[in-house]
Amino acid sequence: MHSSAHYRQLLARLPQIAVAADQFEVLYSAQDFKRRILALIASATRRIYLVALYLQDDEAGREILSALYAAKQRNPALDIKLFVDFHRAQRGLIGKGKQGGNHLMYQAMAAEHEHQIEIYGVPVKGRELLGVLHLKGFIFDDVVLYSGASLNDIYLHQQDRYRFDRYHQITSPELARSMVNYVDDLFVKSDAVQRLDHSDIPSAKQLKGPIRRFKQNLRQSQYRFSTMPVNTQEVAVTPMVGLGKRNNQLNLMIRNLVRATEREIFICTPYFNPPKELSKDIEDLLQRGCKVTIVVGDKTANDFFIPPEEKFSTIGGLPYLYETNLRKFAERNQRHIDDGRLNLMLWCCERNSYHLKGIFVDDEWALLTGNNLNPRAWALDLENGLLVHDRRHLLRPQFNAERENILTNTKRISHFDQVEQLQDYPEQVRKLLGRIHRVKAHLLLKRII
Structure with a gap:
């Protein structure tokens, strides 16, 4: 068995992005997280990329999606993309009986606005049980807001209950660029990934071949960036x-x-x-x-x-x-x-x-x-x-x-x-x-x- 020093050396050899310590911030509550999302949506000038398991058709989910559409109407050149799991978006909540999927809200809201935002369903596997999009990270210009939370009432403490998670803000052009390039190169360019704000969504069965190829690409892909020296700050x-x-x-x-x-x-x-x-x-x-x-x-x-x-x-x-x-x-x-x-x-x-x-x-x-x-x-x-x-x-x-x-x-x-x-x-x-x-x-x- 190797010593701890051996594994520390392996970690130290990983490529790294240098981030100024004063550009790293910890948030401590779901309410702080929600407020920060809305503030960053309002202040973004170039791009907003949100990657989450789901954005729910509930009060908090609609508030976030409405804020995204408002930002797009104010600035049509703003590049806004939302990526959620393909399967999760098209079903109701487990144990809640027959319900429509979140994609119906996406389509209804798209029909109400002149300038569209792009909402993508990402099918990691052919069936939800076998694998989902569990990638995390929200990018606003050069700011990365990172959390395990999805976007709904309980994750954002919209009412009386909350789901406790971790929340971190990192301002880094290099990190933001790497995360944006990953989803642009792998998700947006894939035949398997579908627009959920459009009504004609192919089924997973119809996408069997593209999903298989997509899965192979995902397994072989990694974030791309140039390693950087790290100074004392x-x-x-x-x-x-x-x-x-x-x-x-x-x-x-x-x-x-x-x-x-x-x-x-x-x-x-x-x-x-x-x-x-x-x-x-x-x-x-x-x-x-x-x-x-x-x-x-x-x-x-x-x-x-x-x-x-x-x-x-x-x-x-x-x-x-x-x-x-x-x-x-x-x-x-x-x-x-x-x-x-x-x-x-x-x-x-x-x-x-x-x-x-x-x-x-x-x-x-x-x-x-x-x-x-x-x-x-x-x-x-x-x-x-x-x-x-x-x-x-x-x-x-x-x-x-x-x-x-x-x-x-x-x-x-x-x-x-x-x-x-x-x-x-x-x-x-x-x-x-x-x-x-x-x-x-x-x-x-x-x-x-």
Whole structure:
């Protein structure tokens, strides 16, 4: 097994973009994130590129889309492109019955305006279950606003509930250019990628050949930029993209980052379902004596949690399945919990949900990503991330404040018995999980959800 120094050298050899430390800003809440999106839309003069899993047909989604159209009407030369997942945009919400897709709103709003914005559906795979557009990043001129959040009421705290994520603003012409060029070269030029603001959208079946070729191109492509020297007032940023399990450069970078830990690692993930390799890497750190903090959402803070007073559906079993993973991990590593090396922190805040992703290593490295650090992200979805190397600790105050903000609504698991198990669950959940385990369906579910 290689030493941490070996993996630090691998990370240090990655191409990098120099970013002035005073051009890097952490935002701390969903409301701040929404306000910043609207402000950047209003101030953009050349281009606005938004890449997200979805922009929802709800109050917040319509507010964002209306702001984009208003900006386009004021300045018809403004290049505005929105990229969302092809499949997700054309269906309703899971568990909400028969609904129209978000594409209907896109088409209706396009018909109301003289100057159009371009809304693209990106089919990473032929079926949503097999892979989606999970790429992140909003570009406004030379500003990159990066978050794992999509665009809807709960992500933007439009009403009384919010979904907690991470939010970062980086002003860098080079980074913005690299991210814009990637989607222009791969998405806009692909026959598989379709305009969703137009009514004649081909089906995924009709696009079978183009989607296959598109998937191959995605697997072979990476952000393009020239590596830059980093001065004493700058940090290094490396954007990385990945799709599929084989030769996935993003997965490799994440594993190298974990294995580069010398003293302490801080990991955020919404669902405790790490790929086997990553789980082994984390347990190796514990054996080496490193301090490991993992902040994960309580099952009640999961996107799919259904309160007991509401009608239960199958999808509501997922948070309990993830919780069984967490309990097993805690039980296996109880001695590290006892000696303070392992801190498993459960996030819970009223009826709000938790969607944070990312890694901090040794006060020197930070990963911004939408990657859920689970088998689906590892093998099926198109993911990206920004690796920040802060060798001189210029961002330490901001990152310390961000971690404190993340930990605000958490409690530490001091013993695995604090985590509920099958016998503690409601009867409907017990029956569902029993059926799932009898046919070993949990092994498949862990890979695809």
